[in-house]
Amino acid sequence: MNNVNELVGQQLSQVEETLLNIPEMHPSNLRNAVRVIVASGGKRLRPQISLLVAGMFGKQDLRAAIEVASAVEMLHTATLVHDDLIDGSLVRRGAATLNAAWTPAATVLTGDFLFAFAAGLASRANSVRVMSIFSETLGVIVGGELRQQFTDWARRRTRDDYTERIYAKTASMFVLAATAAGVVAGASEPQIQSLNAYGRDLGLAFQIMDDVLDFTGEQATVGKPVGSDLRRGLITLPTICYIEANPDDPLLPCALEGNCSGETYAQLVKRIRESAAITSAVAEAAALIKTAKQHLADLPDNAYRSTLAAIADYTVSRNV
Numbered sequence: 001m002n003n004v005n006e007l008v009g010q011q012l013s014q015v016e017e018t019l020l021n022i023p024e025m026h027p028s029n030l031r032n033a034v035r036v037i038v039a040s041g042g043k044r045l046r047p048q049i050s051l052l053v054a055g056m057f058g059k060q061d062l063r064a065a066i067e068v069a070s071a072v073e074m075l076h077t078a079t080l081v082h083d084d085l086i087d088g089s090l091v092r093r094g095a096a097t098l099n100a101a102w103t104p105a106a107t108v109l110t111g112d113f114l115f116a117f118a119a120g121l122a123s124r125a126n127s128v129r130v131m132s133i134f135s136e137t138l139g140v141i142v143g144g145e146l147r148q149q150f151t152d153w154a155r156r157r158t159r160d161d162y163t164e165r166i167y168a169k170t171a172s173m174f175v176l177a178a179t180a181a182g183v184v185a186g187a188s189e190p191q192i193q194s195l196n197a198y199g200r201d202l203g204l205a206f207q208i209m210d211d212v213l214d215f216t217g218e219q220a221t222v223g224k225p226v227g228s229d230l231r232r233g234l235i236t237l238p239t240i241c242y243i244e245a246n247p248d249d250p251l252l253p254c255a256l257e258g259n260c261s262g263e264t265y266a267q268l269v270k271r272i273r274e275s276a277a278i279t280s281a282v283a284e285a286a287a288l289i290k291t292a293k294q295h296l297a298d299l300p301d302n303a304y305r306s307t308l309a310a311i312a313d314y315t316v317s318r319n320v
Helices: 003-020 028-040 045-056 063-087 104-123 128-150 159-184 189-216 237-245 262-273 277-294 303-317
Strands: none
Touching: 003 028, 003 045, 003 063, 003 303, 028 063, 028 104, 045 063, 045 159, 045 189, 045 303, 063 104, 063 128, 063 159, 104 128, 128 159, 159 189, 159 237, 189 237, 189 262, 189 277, 189 303, 237 262, 237 277, 262 277, 277 303
């Protein structure tokens, strides 16, 4: 992972400057609040992927890739603003969320503003296809959130529903980061399809590991209570694996309908955390990472490709 800064560190700094250069918003303190959210950052994996993909194809002028990388990360930030409102989250990565201080209407409109800002950044890549991929991704994200709102409890416990949900929520943006960068770098159609598959499998594995960490991490590290997804009625892969191995657990019925007591949730989270379900979920993420790396095999073999593979390996070894 150290290679990232060596290969695209300068461009990542430009992405950071672009993200913080948010247009004027009214009231002015709203702009400052948004800048805090953007600056709290995260891993910036999606921009890294975009820049590394462009570099892998020998693109010397990375200006278009910088715009793509910035657009993807701003799109991600916009979705987080809306997600925090939908989930009722007051803190993210140690910083107060917008909806902790602003009305729901103001939070929704701010998220919309950031979606528009992200689209403007994508347009600066001067590629109709990039804009098409961007708009399609936005549709997938919103469609996935809507589907989640109206999915009945019986379907929420299925693997098909889980895979559709995490593709829309997470993997679609990894696909955007990889394929849009491939487009501006002049990749061939077969290469773009390989990038699509790499982004999909990497993104699915990334979200599975997030869901594992929701059970295995510590609150101070992951920034939210352990098992918070289950407590909010979200059935993720560790829970699905636990259900498959322990279908008769008497604590499950209320959890699968989202109406357990706090004590029951705490007991069930402890059981899942200490069960083989965690190992099973990690193994599924590792299998996805293996295929993600295989999708890189037909792409240019250089330090950029090696670093994209290293990012994939990091996904299943991280603890935050």
